Amino acid sequence: MKRDLHLFQNPKPPITGSSSSSPAPATCGKEKMMMVKEEEDELLAVLGYKVRSSEMAEVALKLEQLETMMGNVQEDGLSHLATDTIHYNPSELYSWLDSMLSELNPSDPMLVSPEIDNNNSFLAGDSSTITSIGGFPASDYDLKAIPGNAIYRRSNQFAIDSSSSSSNQNNNKRLKSCSSPDSMVTSTSNAPLIGTTVTTTTTAAAAESTRAVILVDSQENGVRLVHALMACAEAIQKNNLSLAEALVKQIGFLAVSQSGAMRKVALYFAEALARRIYRLSPPKNQIDLSLSDTLQMHFYETCPYLKFAHFTANQAILEAFEGKKRVHVIDFSMNQGLQWPALMQALAVREGGPPIFRLTGIGPPSMDNTDHLHEVGCKLAQLADAINVKFEYRGFVANSLADLDATMLEIRSTEIESVAVNSVFDLHKLLGRPGAIEKVLGVVKQIKPVIFTVVEQESNHNGPVFLDRFTESLHYYSTLFDSLEGAPSSQDKVMSEVYLGKQICNLVACEGPDRVERHETLNQWTNRFGSSGFVPAHLGSNAFKQASMLLALFNGGEGYRVEESNGCLMLGWHTRPLITTSAWKLTAVH
């Protein structure tokens, strides 16, 4: 712990006895963010940096206490914490860990708060006093709110990243320009941050019960939270950034008072809004391919959306391939190739024996120089060999689907080979670049597939007005997170939430070609495909039955609904459709 403290203190020049109002411009030069100085503090505040350097000793002390407590607990649930687990979003573990710790040690005494000292010196050696800023009550910032519930891993990250962000010395000049009524809330906000940028401090929901000022009615706060989110989005829409900043902080406070799905959704949206306000785009390509594949893998395991997508698309392809001796599938969304084992197995046992199965997989380049697509191909080949299906495979690496050309794909004549094209959650990424989707649809038409299966999210997140997009996506992702609540708590679930959180971040915080999550509704896609020369191919009742049965198997299967709409299948949670599988074929003219 002390070692971490040392790391943390290293980059800062010693400034003793300075008043809180003096900025530290010399060190700001190290800042990654090119911001106005005053805004930096607000930024840090909003991103959860509520710890000043003088308080680090406190934090260290508390973390040591936690560590000893954790070490003394040998139950399975907690000993897991001591090992190296990868937590990408500390806030998600918070509630799980919090409940475990509070169960474990309900009488954990609140650590005595250090003296509130108006001495504005910070970095004065290891003094554990809390400086107050220009008359603001230190109670808003003090670490009394961080009992033994501090999460070890989070603070570890905090220490490691502090040298890179090197901005903690600015914490003490937090000019709190806004005064929201909820500033009385004592729990520190906990904006979740993914990846290697700035990390958060510890939170203390448990603190709420012991402080005089308490957030009581969580339902009322839930309503307030939604209002705050909408108001913040509106403020951003009107370009009223100072109001938006104030609201984002308020959202942070309100969000931690909630629990479950609402809390997670609010935190992800709050982070995305903060990024938008401070123009901190999420680092591009920061998470490499294998990681994002892992996230998708966990999403696959936790909830039925991807399985539904794969099984219904496979059913459509299977029916289209009936009687054909040579088949070729072009997959725009190769990822781990999870869709194809089921199809290959169905082809293997079909009447008349399996056809010769050729697969072309298209995927983005991987960060490390492994040939990811090749590995997937090898695994599929192994499976094909086991079930006696003749298999050919080709992998294409492409940054974007629009880079593809029909000639590259070596399409053979339609009399010899029947082709199917498949895309799962990938077409919407083309909508950011003008002309891309038309090009890809043109390529598909050149391929002349017998069927073109498309699975997309069922929501309009591509409107021209930011506020509308925000509202839509808030509803959509709230429903999605609600449906995830039924799944048993596990690392899978956490990773699935991170996976969705990334989408939220991109949707809200990015603009222009960076914003790839441009979902559109079935009607919009229908119009688009229709004007390109495709007609819908109805998915049969087999697909419907299989999908219904699949959903019934999931925990909380009662909430999932399969609906049929114009021959397309929609999977929804209660009354809200969430994803749609549709199949298309070329009109007879082509």
Add this chain to the structure above:
Amino acid sequence: MSEKRIISIFKKGNKKRQRVKQVAKFCINDHHDILVEILRRLDGPSLCSAACVCRLWSAVARNDSIWEELCFRQVAPRPSLSLRSVVSALGGYRCLYFVCIRPVLARLPKLLWSRDQLQLSLSLYCVHYYERLYVGAWLSDAPPSSLMFLRKPVNVV
């Protein structure tokens, strides 16, 4: 020689000359093929219990045809032979039963078991096999388990 035979010989040597019938007693453990035929007609839970009786029965119960019978009992028409080769390549009917079919039946007890349900189970089984090809290649230590959703949730907290 079976025990009873010995006893009967012993009794024969008794002073009381009793006419004891010297019928060779039938022991099922000597006739594995009949045992298999009997086990094939059992339902799931009974078969699982039978497989726990003794080592011999456990070994006999590993015979995949017994489990094939169990899986396809209610399915009509009978699936083709190609299915058998596929399933045995993926791990066999016994595994299929334990990994897919039994949890599905447990989750949906009123399910009318037909071809569609079987097809779905096979698809899930195939995905499961494919994922196991990836063991060791994942970042986390636990192997992927797409069939986790079929298992009963364990309350961690």
